[in-house]
Amino acid sequence: xxxxxxxxxxxxxxxxxxxxxxxxxxxxxxxxxxxxxxxxxxxxxxxxxxxxxxxxxxxxxxxxxxxxxxxxxxxxxxxxxxxxxxxxxxxxxxxxxxxxxxxxxxxxxxxxxxxxxxxxxx
Numbered sequence: 001x002x003x004x005x006x007x008x009x010x011x012x013x014x015x016x017x018x019x020x021x022x023x024x025x026x027x028x029x030x031x032x033x034x035x036x037x038x039x040x041x042x043x044x045x046x047x048x049x050x051x052x053x054x055x056x057x058x059x060x061x062x063x064x065x066x067x068x069x070x071x072x073x074x075x076x077x078x079x080x081x082x083x084x085x086x087x088x089x090x091x092x093x094x095x096x097x098x099x100x101x102x103x104x105x106x107x108x109x110x111x112x113x114x115x116x117x118x119x120x121x122x
Contacts, residue, residue: 047115048072055111061098064090068108071099 048069051057056069066088074084081099085092102108 043116045073045076047112048076052115053111055108059102059108061090061094064088066090066095068099068102071095075099 048056051069056072057067059068060066066084071084075081080092081096082092084090085095088095
């Protein structure tokens with residue numbers, strides 16, 4: 001699976017950089033933003049990337065080829081709904097509401113609980 005995060009600009013006078021396709025199979029955990037709890041961050045990244053039951057991968061925005069897994073990984077890396085929406089030519093409000101609505105679903109909450117410790121989820 002691949003997704004394309006946008007490149008953040010250092011300042012507003014810079015030209016926007018071209019988007020780069022990244023394969024999730026080769027994305028390194030070490031490239032992620034720093035966290036207070038590196039182990040929890042690593043475990044969440046690995047869970048989102050692996051999606052062991054393919055639930056996140058198969059939960060897609062209707063009429064678009066953008067999955068909850070792709071959005072979650074991009075959000076995890078710090079990309080905004082606007083940046084995600086721009087790349088996929090989808091409204092940032094559509095991306096945002098899809099993401100928020102699905103993370104509130106009992107099925108998704110239970111999925112996270114099955115694969116991550118209760119300590120992690122609190």
